Structure formats: C-alpha cells, structure tokens
Amino acid sequence: MQKFLKYTIYINLIVSILSVYMVFNFWDTDRNRAYIFIFLAIATGFNFFFRRHYHKKFEQRKRENEK
Template sequence: MIKILRYTEYLYLGVFIFSLYRIYTDWNLDRQSAYLFVFFAIVSIGMFFFRRNYRKKFEQRKRDNER
C-alpha cells in the first residue's frame, strides 16, 4: 500500500509539471485556459505535499507498531 501512495505523489507532481507547461504555452493565446491550469497547478502541488506528509505519517505509525 505504501508503494501506491508513493506513486500517487508523483502522479500529482506530473500534473503540476504538465500544468506549468500548459500555462507557459497558453498564456498569450488563451488566458481562460491558462487560469484553469494555474488552478490545477496549485491544487496538484498542494496534494503532492499533503500525500507525502500522509505517507510519511503512515510509515512512521507502521514502524512504531512493529516495535
């Protein structure tokens, strides 16, 4: 289960990088689309750090229960 949590972290990071790319390419062409991807970038980087924190707490609890 911990491996799945790790993969979802990097999935959110991938969405963040893709959103940054779309913001860069669409900024002068279509502002509305760029703003939508700004929202996606903010949410995805927040979810990346949230999931990372959650996974580390889960691993720590698992280590504490094994002792």
C-alpha cells in the same frame, strides 16, 4: 495496493509540473485556459505535499508499531 498509492503521490507532482508548462504555452494565446491550468497546478501541487506528508506520517507510525 500500498505500493500503488506510494506512486500516485508522484503522479500529482508530474501533473502539477505539466500544468505549469501548459500555463506558459497558453498565456499569450488563451488566457482563460491558462487560468484553469494555474488552478490545476496549485491543486495538484497542494495534493502532492499533503499526501506525501501523511504518507511519511503513516510510515513512521507503522515502523513504531512494529518495534
């Protein structure tokens, strides 16, 4: 389970990158949809950095407790 959670962090990064790509595709044709993808890109980008930070923090705590 722990290894699965490690990979879900990077799924957020992939979704964020794809959302930015979709913003560029929809910007001229459908501005409302582009705004939705901007929000999605910001939210998933924030989630990536937040979860990665706490994952590193928990790993460090785990290593310190093993010593």
